[in-house]
Amino acid sequence: MSKILVIDDESMIRWSIEQTLQAAGCDVSVAETAAEGMKLFRQFLPDVVFLDLRLPDADGLTVLKEMKEEGGGDTAIIVMTAFGEIRTAVEAMRLGAYEYLKKPFDFNELEVLVGKALETSHLKREVGEFRLERRKTYGPENIVGQSEKMRQVLSLLGKIAESDATTVLVRGENGTGKDLFARAIHYQSRRADKLFLDISCTAVPETLFESELFGYEKGAFTDAKATKRGLLELADGGTLFLDEVGDMPRLSQAKFLKVIENRQFKRLGSTVDQHVDIRIVAATNIDLEDAVRAGRFREDLYYRLKVIPITLPPLRERAEDIPLLLHHYMRRYNVEFRKDFREISDDALRLLVAYSWPGNVRELRNLVERILILEKGDTILPEHLPPEITSAVSLSQPAASPAQLNGPLSASGSTGRTGFSLPATGIALEEVEKDLVLQSLKMAEGNQTRAARLLGISRDALRYRMQKFGFLS
Numbered sequence: 171m172s173k174i175l176v177i178d179d180e181s182m183i184r185w186s187i188e189q190t191l192q193a194a195g196c197d198v199s200v201a202e203t204a205a206e207g208m209k210l211f212r213q214f215l216p217d218v219v220f221l222d223l224r225l226p227d228a229d230g231l232t233v234l235k236e237m238k239e240e241g242g243g244d245t246a247i248i249v250m251t252a253f254g255e256i257r258t259a260v261e262a263m264r265l266g267a268y269e270y271l272k273k274p275f276d277f278n279e280l281e282v283l284v285g286k287a288l289e290t291s292h293l294k295r296e297v298g299e300f301r302l303e304r305r306k307t308y309g310p311e312n313i314v315g316q317s318e319k320m321r322q323v324l325s326l327l328g329k330i331a332e333s334d335a336t337t338v339l340v341r342g343e344n345g346t347g348k349d350l351f352a353r354a355i356h357y358q359s360r361r362a363d364k365l366f367l368d369i370s371c372t373a374v375p376e377t378l379f380e381s382e383l384f385g386y387e388k389g390a391f392t393d394a395k396a397t398k399r400g401l402l403e404l405a406d407g408g409t410l411f412l413d414e415v416g417d418m419p420r421l422s423q424a425k426f427l428k429v430i431e432n433r434q435f436k437r438l439g440s441t442v443d444q445h446v447d448i449r450i451v452a453a454t455n456i457d458l459e460d461a462v463r464a465g466r467f468r469e470d471l472y473y474r475l476k477v478i479p480i481t482l483p484p485l486r487e488r489a490e491d492i493p494l495l496l497h498h499y500m501r502r503y504n505v506e507f508r509k510d511f512r513e514i515s516d517d518a519l520r521l522l523v524a525y526s527w528p529g530n531v532r533e534l535r536n537l538v539e540r541i542l543i544l545e546k547g548d549t550i551l552p553e554h555l556p557p558e559i560t561s562a563v564s565l566s567q568p569a570a571s572p573a574q575l576n577g578p579l580s581a582s583g584s585t586g587r588t589g590f591s592l593p594a595t596g597i598a599l600e601e602v603e604k605d606l607v608l609q610s611l612k613m614a615e616g617n618q619t620r621a622a623r624l625l626g627i628s629r630d631a632l633r634y635r636m637q638k639f640g641f642l643s
Contacts, residue, residue: 177200185200219246238265248271268290337452339475342481346530371414376419384437403437427474486526517551
């Protein structure tokens with residue numbers, strides 16, 4: 171039920187509005203003075219306030235300011251005024267009033283105005299809740315990682331978000347979460363109430379890149395049927411995220427450099443400068459220094475972008491975060507797929523920590539999603555893992571102990587030593603693998619599960635090798 175507060179010293183006005191809006195299904199409270207009205211405002215948290223500009227104990231404009239200062243930004247405040255006080259009503263609008271109503275007023279007009287005010291108030295609250303949810307979603311607390319490298323990155327992220335830095339360069343391999351960090355910077359900054367817009371420099375055809383970025387005037391080119399605002403203009407006050415900036419068309423780089431330096435640009439086909447206040451977060455997974463040397467990227471733009479650089483570590487360099495990430499995504503997908511996975515077996519965890527994760531966090535997330543979709547039970551087991559993990563890890567990595575997996579990994583936990591000495595003359599690795607598979611099967615008397623356990627791999631991985639070496643028909 172919509173809540174209405176009426177503050178007016180005329181009893182007939184209060185009664186009339188109360189009766190009219192109660193009949194329309196609203197919950198109405200009334201007050202005769204500013205002091206009583208403010209008390210009800212704090213308790214009642216109304217959607218709409220009818221506020222008389224002349225009260226016995228205070229000026230209506232003062233009450234309006236007080237309501238706005240106390241968090242009344244979502245409340246639609248309608249000021250009521252006599253005919254000769256229009257100038258004061260206009261001042262109230264400047265201070266944040268939703269609308270003004272001249273006395274005496276038509277009650278049909280009042281109901282229509284309340285309907286519009288309620289719609290505006292509810293929309294503001296929904297937007298406010300959405301923004302709060304986005305801040306929570308992209309808050310630093312939702313970036314999983316306790317390794318030293320991640321702590322350093324998160325510390326830098328917080329400093330950047332609090333600052334007025336307008337240019338940030340995020341570097342990292344595919345799948346390290348560059349877009350997540352860009353959003354975290356935005357939603358933890360003073361720009362969070364404005365737009366976060368992103369553009370992939372590889373996804374937009376070169377011929378359309380500038381029109382997407384700068385916008386265009388009607389008639390600027392053949393298909394320009396109407397004026398269009400570009401992403402730079404739409405992101406004014408907020409953040410523009412340029413993904414894969416290393417692939418920005420060479421011809422557009424000079425124009426974009428001017429945008430960074432002057433914070434202004436022209437729409438295509440226009441002679442008028444558009445001024446913007448934006449933060450630019452650029453991301454890349456390529457070596458921009460190499461691109462500069464190869465002539466694919468402007469050197470001056472590179473140095474202008476890297477005023478504040480952030481380098482996100484690949485997952486293989488923060489293996490102690492892998493168990494945390496696995497449990498994080500298990501919780502997420504348990505809810506989404508109505509599953510109840512809670513644990514990871516020691517054998518599966520050894521394989522997952524030892525794997526090199528070329529696809530980084532994105533690959534890990536996709537793996538957990540696939541397991542929870544396809545498998546049953548409450549524990550992730552080695553047989554749930556794909557061959558690319560079990561086969562890649564079994565001979566190239568040592569088995570870490572459960573203690574190493576449950577706590578921070580020591581430097582010795584990933585030395586890559588297998589316990590075998592390589593002869594000076596070299597050796598055929600495939601022959602060694604074939605011989606080890608054969609020995610394990612003999613020791614296990616043909617029991618594939620026991621043989622797989624002797625080699626520290628899953629049964630599926632063992633069968634893959636048995637087929638590979640012709641031990642299975």
